[in-house]
Structure formats: structure tokens, C-alpha cells
Amino acid sequence: MSLMNTYNRWPIQLERGQGSYVWDTEGKKYLDYTSGIAVNQFGHNFPPLVQAIQAQAEKLIHCSNLFHIPSQQQLADALVQESGYGKVFFSNSGAEANEAAIKLARRYQQKVRGEYRYEIITFEKSFHGRTLTTITATAQPKYQEGFQPLPEGFIYCPLNNLEAVEQAITDKTAAILFELVQGEGGVHIVDPQFLQGLKVLAEKHQLLLIVDEVQTGMGRTGTMFAWQQFDFQPDIFTLAKGLGGGVPIGACVAKETVAEAFVPGTHASTFGGNPLVTAAANAIMNEMKKEETKQQIRTNSEQLTEKLQLLQQDFSDLIVEMRGMGLIRGIQFVDSVPVLDMIAKFREKGLLLVPAGDNTLRLLPPLNTSFDEIEEAFTVIREVLNDLTLVKS
Template sequence: MDSEKVIKRDGEYVLHTYNRNPIVLEKGHGLRAAGPEGQQYLDFTSGIGVNSLGYCDLDWAEAVSEQAHKLQHTSNLYYTAPCGKLAKKLCKRTGMSKVFFGNSGAEANEGAIKAARKYSVDHYRKDRTTVITLVNSFHGRTIATLTATGQEVFHNYFGPFNEGFLYAPAGDIEALEELVDRTTCAVMLELIQGEGGVMALDPDYVQAVRKLCDEKDLVLIVDEVQTGVGRTGTFLCCEHYNLKPDVVTLAKGLGGGLPIGAVLMNEKVAEGMGPGTHGSTFGGNPVVCAGANVVVDRMDQSFLANVNERAVQLRAGIAKLPHVKSISGIGLMVGIEFYDLKAADVLAACREAGLLVLTAKTRLRLLPPLTLSEHDVDMALEILSDVLGKMEPTAPKEQA
């Protein structure tokens, strides 16, 4: 079926809660995607950070296919080997005690909030349930995680919202301390605010948050849905901050292209989550876990070394491009701020030139597959250079 028919059918039957790019993707391999008429794209989005090994990695595809031919689903009423294998690998890799599997980042964050409240109610009082998140954060689109999201733009239309959430400005430890009272049970943060513009938190602030949580016995939740599983050059972004949270959430890149969410907990939080406290019909699905096991196994020292080398190459190249004001993020989670261009206009021009990119607020956002090569980076920089070199300013250039 050609692109026009695919887009027309989608328009007739799919609820359009997304502003889709006007292209159809039919197949892909590595960092390359192709459309029905043979259109070719270099993909620096990886499905918004999901395709960590690129399109159709052979080992990943074979593991998923093999498991699908054996057993596709059982529910959590029974044991399966892929689920337990993945849980062991994640706990050993991160130093956490237990893991709960779900379907998405939003579901993982819901589980983290529940686990934090359970710990606090078990050890303190029934009204000790408030979770403090950061202004400009994004934690999901369910009602609870939407409430946890510290951006008013996402709060339109969907109230009334859940009680028990407050918001502190990122980087302001005094403001956070002022919000903590007898009802506070947890602090939840992203180390790099992805949807908030690819903005990394200051390390001193993060350590101050950890100290505050220790002093008040608050559960520290780190949302690594987008930053985790090698995206920043370490398995967890927490490693850049020398941080030991109480709960870490993962999703996106963990499944390598299939839906998964994970809530990793330390022993003190995990011990309160017994039978009946949480559940997910599809959580720990054997096919998804088979793929995730391949992803985690691939994240060895050599693999992460390439992530870091390509990140240095990419960032150095971007810094030399016209119109670029600043670069944010860590590793292969890259935000680009322009002096005098709109990120959405740059995205559209890149798409026409065969490079797929993203935006985050006013910044262009790059989340390439972690398997990218030196040549892939050179190709992306070449396209970006050509695109930016042809673009006329859309606003007066600011002074540096």
C-alpha cells in the first residue's frame, strides 16, 4: 500500500492525538528507515529513545521470534524464564533489590509512586503520601503521572487531578525543603528533563536532594524512562551523579522496540510490596523480556565506550554548525538551542533532507540508536550542516 493510502486510512480511523510527520515508514535496518516508495531516512529519533539497538537488530529479532514460537504470554500467575533472567540482570547491574515489570514508562512511574506511598504508610501514617516533583518535569499521561508532571500545559482539560503532588523549581534546594512537611513521602525527579527541553540537573543539587531524603526518610524516585539503559553513556544516568536512589524507573530503550516498563526498588521499599499490592496483566511478558535480555546483554564496556565516543563526536560537530547557541543533555540525549531558528522548522527541513529528528520545547532533540557508528554521525552532521546553512533566521539573532 502506498504512502497516500496509508495516511488517508489513518486519518479516517485512528484517533489523532498526535501531530504525525507526513511520512510513512515501512521497514528499517540499523539507523536506516525506508518508506513504501523507497524513501530513505537516517533516523536519529530511535522511536523517541526506544530502538536502542536500531531497527531489526538480528540478535534481538531472533530472540523475540524464538520466544514467540515457544510461548507468547502466560500472565503473572505462572513463572517464565525470560522474566526472571531479566530481573536478575537488572538488579545485578544496578545494585537494586527487586524489580516489577509493566508495559510503559507511565505505568512504571505509577508503580514507583505506589511503592513510595506504601513504604511511608507502613512506617509512618496514612496521610504521609505527598510526592514532590520538579517544575518542567514529565512523568507520563495517566492521571497520576500527568498530575506528577510539573508542566501546566499537560494539565489542560483533564481535571480534577489527584491530590498529593507538589512541584519545586529544579535546582532550588531551599524551595524543595520548604515544601517538605509531615505529609511528604517522596521526591521524584528526572536527572535530565527530556520533554522539558533536555535539561540536566546540577550534580550538587542532586546530592542535596539525596541528603534531604535521607534526613527525612523520604523515598527518592529517579525517573530514568528516557535516560536509562545506556542513553547517557552509562547504564543508568544515576552513575553520572554518583547517586543511589531508592526507586528507579525504566522503559523506552529497555525493550529494544517492544513495550516494557520496570520499577527497580531497594530492599527497604521492596519489602512492603507483597502479593496484591500491585499488578499488571502483561508485565514480564516472555516475548518482551526475551528482547530486553538481548538489549541488557549488549550493554558491555565496549558498547558503552562507543556511545560515549559517538556522543563526543556528535556534540563537537554540532557546536561548529551555524545558528547553534547551546547544546544540552548528556551522552546521546542531545538538545540543541538555536539563536534565530525555530526547532520545528529545522525538524521539517531535516525530514525533507532525509534525517529524522525530534523537538523538546524550543530545542531540537536527538536520540539516535546507541549502535550508531562514526560514519552515521558524520552523515547526520553533514545533513544538519546543509540544512542549517540554507535556513534564514526567523527571529533577530541574540547576543551570545
């Protein structure tokens, strides 16, 4: 193979998609509840997205950020309106958005506030990207192995342990970076009381709070941004994945006083926010703002919750815990249930799902999935779990 061996690829080749379904090159149909790992917010071949890309491709695909880009300004305005504050920097991915946030936090502390602060506190089981800096921010040794020496300036704490965070703060601490729902780490949710404690510590020590919304943003948790459900407003938050519905785009959104730290020459991206990707992201944003879309997300979230609760009742000997919110959910199984093997069995039956940490199965359906599709997914899940129960007995 001419490709570098960086993925444990599944033994299928996808050829086309429509809505919540994809077909492989042999014509087999699958219900895609991976959504490209929280990217395809409205499934595959979503007409408004396809039309926006086609229309823009016929006019102008790319130009440098040396020029004003109307679709970029439109998207930034929409993000500011939806969040209620801030300024936006566009990049190509979630890792780059988090890199921008880390750079911005350090520069704000050093240039705006005039204090030499550079350390960032992050949390165990987090995931912030694959660049050298963001795997260092990711407090999971398996992602860091073989890449030493890692950049300095990152301190790790257990999630939801306020005492550990307080002990980790020094006069060099610039910010605290965290996910409100740890997608890759096992779909763990930040405790609201812990979050309120972080707010107090941040105010006391003049720290910035950075929320990584790469996987949770753009409606995935039930609101446009997950932080909107936590009585909380971060100083900086990052987006990617679902923002473009399938095209590569990331965003770093910061309060205006913090954003002042970036001036011409301090940060840039050749492709970031180009005409094509921002036209696509505007199509996603326009759909997200519709009341019927918001209602569908709420309805689907409720239906998913009901199905998961029944599943846990019926398979309590196999399931440890259900976690998540909105349309990002995790089912943690006992160690004797091999999740990767189970995912292969789902795939054989035409259902695509992905794992997360802690022997956890992750569900990431399109936001506009249907009641019948949810029924179909759980029929397959139950079939596989019934087979496991029979084997155990």
C-alpha cells in the same frame, strides 16, 4: 480517519528499517535519529533482538504472572546485578513504571514506616507519563489541560532550586521524583550540587528519592543508568523505552527495604514482564553488558560532543545552548528559529529528529550509530542552518 486525533503525525508512512535507517512506503530513505524516541537502542532490525523475539514467539508468547517466568527472572537478576541492589516490578510502559514507583513510595511510607505521607515533589519541565497520575506528576500545564480534577498529592518546584524544595517539604511529603536529564522538557540536566542537596534533605526528612530513567536508562547517557554518573543511588528508579529495544516493557526497581511494601494483591500487571517482552529485553541487556558496546557508546558520545561544539561555534547567532550527555542531546535555538519548521526541512533532506521544550532540537541516535552516520546527520543540520543564516542576512 478511524484513529483518534491524538498525534500531529508527519506526512510519511514508514515501511521498514535497517540499522540507523528507515524507508517510507514511497522508497525514500531516512537517517533515524529519533530512535523511536529513545526506544530503538540498537536501531532497526537488530539481529539479536529479532532472533530472540522469533525464538520466544515459537515457544510461549504470554502467560499470567500467576506462573514463574524464567526470562522474567533472568531480566530482573540482570537489572539487580547492574544496579547493585533491589527488587523489580515489570510493567508495559514508562508511565506504568512511574505509577508503580508512586504507589510504592506512598505505601512504603504508610505501611512500612507507619506515617501518613502521600505527597510527591516533582519539578517544572518534567515529564513522567500520560496517565492521570503521571500527567499530574508532570509539572507542565499543557499536558494537564482539560483533565481536571487531577489527583491530589503533587507539589512542583523549579529544577536545581534547593531552597524551593526545602520549603515544599511538609510532614505529608513521601518522596521526591525527578529526571536526571529532562528529555521532553528540553534536555535539562540536574546540577550535581543540587542532587547532593536533595540527598541531605531526603535523609533529614526520611523521604524516598525516585529517579525517572524512562528515557535515560539502558546506556543512553553513557552508563547503564544515568544515576551511576552522579555519585548517587536512588531508592527507586524506573525504566522503559530502551529496555525492550522496541517491545513495550517498563520496570520499577527499588531497594529491598522499600520493595517490602509491595505484597501479593497490592500491585499487578496482566502483560507486565511476559515471556515475549522479557526475552526481547534480555537480548538488549546482553548487548548492553558487552565491553565493545560500552566503548562504542563512549566513542559515539565523544564524536557527538565534538560535532555539537563546532556547530555552536559556527552558528552562535542561532544557538542559545547545547545540553545533554551521552547520546541524548539538545540544541536550544533562539526564539526566531522555529524548531518545528526546521525539523520538517531535516525530514525533506532525509534526517529524522524530534523537538523538546524551550525551542530545542533533540538528538537521540541509536547507541551503535556509526561515525559516518554522525557525519551525515551533521552535514544535513549544517545545510539547514546555513539556509537559515542566508535568509536572516
